[in-house]
Amino acid sequence: DVKVTQSSRYLVKRTGEKVFLECVQDMDHENMFWYRQDPGLGLRLIYFSYDVKMKEKGDIPEGYSVSREKKERFSLILESASTNQTSMYLCASSRTGQETQYFGPGTRLLVL
Amino acid sequence: GESVGLHLPTLSVQEGDNSIINCAYSNSASDYFIWYKQESGKGPQFIIDIRSNMDKRQGQRVTVLLNKTVKHLSLQIAATQPGDSAVYFCAETSWGGTSYGKLTFGQGTILTVHP
Numbered sequence: 666d667v668k669v670t671q672s673s674r675y676l677v678k679r680t681g682e683k684v685f686l687e688c689v690q691d692m693d694h695e696n697m698f699w700y701r702q703d704p705g706l707g708l709r710l711i712y713f714s715y716d717v718k719m720k721e722k723g724d725i726p727e728g729y730s731v732s733r734e735k736k737e738r739f740s741l742i743l744e745s746a747s748t749n750q751t752s753m754y755l756c757a758s759s760r761t762g763q764e765t766q767y768f769g770p771g772t773r774l775l776v777l
Numbered sequence: 778g779e780s781v782g783l784h785l786p787t788l789s790v791q792e793g794d795n796s797i798i799n800c801a802y803s804n805s806a807s808d809y810f811i812w813y814k815q816e817s818g819k820g821p822q823f824i825i826d827i828r829s830n831m832d833k834r835q836g837q838r839v840t841v842l843l844n845k846t847v848k849h850l851s852l853q854i855a856a857t858q859p860g861d862s863a864v865y866f867c868a869e870t871s872w873g874g875t876s877y878g879k880l881t882f883g884q885g886t887i888l889t890v891h892p
Contacts (some may be wrong), residue, residue: 669820696878708821708866708882723879755820764809764870764878768820 669769684743688756697739800850800867
């Protein structure tokens with residue numbers, strides 16, 4: 666079974682802090698994605714990566730950056746957290762040529 | 778831009794009934810459609826998928842129907858059980874070019890199954 670893990674289930678941070686959200690997948694997938702999920706807005710794509718050290722902006726990249734130094738790991742970085750970044754963050758991965766994305770359990774981030 | 782949407786935000790059914798969750802999409806170039814189930818506190822889980830060259834696909838207790846003429850997708854759950862209570866999302870992608878399999882998600886439908 667595909668396993669996607671995220672470093673934290675719940676996180677509380679203060680405005681202005683730098684926040685790292687880590688995602689690891691164990692299926693050697695080429696593609697990895699970061700989404701945020703908010704009530705009434707569904708899943709929105711922040712960034713994705715189709716290869717090591719490659720990254721592409723999604724629909725809402727502002728305020729975020731990403732890092733993919735190894736194939737299995739994709740990190741989402743909030744350089745200076747703001748209250749409007751309070752959300753559920755979901756990581757997903759997929760194999761090139763197979764469009765199904767497999768999701769991690771999510772990290773619920775609260776920025777005070 | 779293109780979007781995927783759902784007709785009904787909530788659906789309540791009795792245990793044992795059949796459930797139908799609907800989804801409309803607007804991208805006529807969509808190649809591939811997926812249904813996900815998201816239980817409270819968890820990430821979305823893959824349920825079933827269908828390609829644009831098919832109009833029906835069946836899984837275990839679930840059937841997905843695709844009507845490309847009216848750009849409509851539905852998920853049918855047979856003999857719905859309390860464990861089916863969750864939010865259901867449809868998603869679509871048009872593979873090719875530089876899309877890298879990016880999915881566009883609908884808003885989600887909350888399915889509540891009453892014992």
